[in-house]
Amino acid sequence: MTSLLEADGVSKGFPGVQALSDMHLELRHNEVLALVGENGAGKSTLMKLLTGALAPDAGHFRLDGEALDPHRSRDISIIHQEFNLMPDLTVAQNVYIGREPRTLGMFVNERRLNERTGQLLDRLGLPLDPRALVKDLTVARQQMVEIAKALSHDARVLIMDEPTAALNDAEVEVLHGLIRRFTGPDSGVIYISHRMEELKRVSDRITVIRDGRFVGTVATAEAELPQIISMMVGRELNTGATPVNVREDRPPVLRIDHLSTKSLLRDISFEVREGEILGVAGLMGAGRTELARAIVGADPVSAGTISVRGRTVRIKNPARAAALRIGYLSEDRKQFGLLLDQSVAANIAISALGQKLSRAGFVDDTKVRITAEDAVRTLKIKTPGVRQEARYLSGGNQQKVVVARWLAKECDLLIVDEPTRGIDVGAKEEIYQLLNDLAAQGRSIVMISSELPEILRMAHRVLVMSGGRLRGELSAAEATQERIMHLATSGATG
């Protein structure tokens, strides 16, 4: 039987980088094919070639055995790793952009548009309002809009480039349900993810890519995770770093009392001790990001107090937070993290620039370069050099850059929001190790994450939020997946 989609001998180079060399990929009918590889391995590039967003240097593509011109074909639909939504338009306008129902051939029929989108969303089981503005949605909900948009095309091949990076387990379940319904005798899914546990659940076969080359394809049922991982990274990986113990008598660095905001947060109190990694778990919309933003002064606080090292402070903006040695790494690297058209070095140095990378108002470029090159080495950021513009890095490598920024700046308290979003297994270990090292040095980390395994492994203590409130606190010993989920789904608005 011919395969649904086939790519052969595919090569693609960029200035300074050979992203793909003689790559091969085969998707069968009725199949979910997982594509895995390290950050910068060439996964997204291959998908851009399949959808015609980029032109290959060499290679050919076949759909049902017939030559395929990706540039023309409407049979392939993709959810990009980086969102392509118009923030000022509504959900419905985004989903049907360019294909709006019209009145008299000229005017957009908003009512029909919203109806149609509503039906689509219902069919997919996505809890979205067609009239909501995309910019008001959280990252996870924006992801859902992307999914709805891709599925509205009635394509035969659906490509998902890290669709779950921003989702938590419950949302991932919804997505996997959608995938199962989508795949049929005439269609298939290519699924890219760095969440290894997912592969078992969702995929039929797994194709591994390394440094732009095809390494192998294995049937998921027969594959073992360590085997896949060593195919990906070309070596054995130690995934054992566990947090050091924190002494209970350490003084608190940050103390939050009865904090509320106008939008979501209600009466939140907790403290973070020196040398502690505090996990914050919760479902999408629980208010975790809002909490972080309120603490660092990115959003206004309506009630409550914040104390740093025993002194009550008013943090009116993130600069003030930085002066108090508190840093915040946003979950949304594209909107709130990266300086896309600046160099990797500039991106890494920006936070520490005023602190230790300059003298008398003038930048010490040697120090900047050394700091950036160090980060590139420790985090294995794949880039031709620190002068490369951040926009040309792969998604995971961009994430490493924003992580590196906060490692370069010496903070006493670092709030990291989905720090390993889109980062490959190997690099995740490096980041866990670095966070553990910081804690061992007496720094404190607040780690917001939708990946429970990550929270369970890293945190000394876990706070669980839902509906803008704190629902409970678990020690590392008490915390289990079940208990966290139980708390996370408690509460009226949960």
Added chain:
Amino acid sequence: MIARLQQLWAFAGLIVISIAFVIATPMFGTYGNIVNILFSTVVIGLLALGTTFVIVTGGIDLSIGTGMALCAVMSGTFVVTWGLPWPVGVLLAVLFGGLIGLINGFSTARLGLPPFIATLATMLVAQGLALVVSESTPIYFNDAPGYLLLSTGTIIPEFPNAVLVLIAATAVAAVLLRKSVLGRYAFAMGSNEEATALSGIDVTRWKIAVYTLAGLFTGLAGVMISARLGSAQPATGAGYELQAIAAVVIGGTSLSGGKGSIVGTVIGALIISVLNNGLQLLSIPQEWQNVILGIVILIAVYADMARRRTAVL
């Protein structure tokens, strides 16, 4: 690297245009005429230097033209009306420009007004105030010969001081934009202001600083134009801002922010002067000079966008 390339483009453009004029008229290449071109670049050049910083942050400053006229009038007030020693007058006039910039910065960064609107308002206010303060009459610096020498004097024989001032200002601006923390933050804010703020940078404060810096250059331009004319002309100034912005854009600085260089700006300003000068030598009427300048801007910006489009994917 790409920014360098753009400068090369602009630089190549400057060379090509110059060669064309050399061929068209022997007058163009004489030492006297080259000094002339440099001399006529001073005012636009100073304005363009300051406004490069603003444009790099993704902002715009429309107030520099009439702001310059107001600074010239203030300089006249300090030196002529109040009879202060001229160096003190110069200093105060430059600082006055900084004050105008500070107000622009406050309105945009603190009050959150769009820079276009905030500086448009300042532009009108400055235009009016220049006339009010001077009572609509030019202020002549006849009694302050030292002041006039600032522009037309020659520390280096046959090389006007004004050009030295421009060279010094260029050096200062280049170092500030490329090497100072302020310059780096300007680029960062122009790239992604929210991300910069969340990186712990006080964007309000730094943006005010950027506009204030631009204002200082405006003040200096006010001094230099009045020294050259021998008088502060309250009704001039409008239109200079657009020429300065044109120079910045021709030099490859992106109006959407995050990209730009001082070298580019200087080349841009020189291209404008060379065109004006050469076309004048060829006796092409003023109105046609503007047509040609407009076309050059179009080509320069299109080239910039075309290179961006190819670089995006």
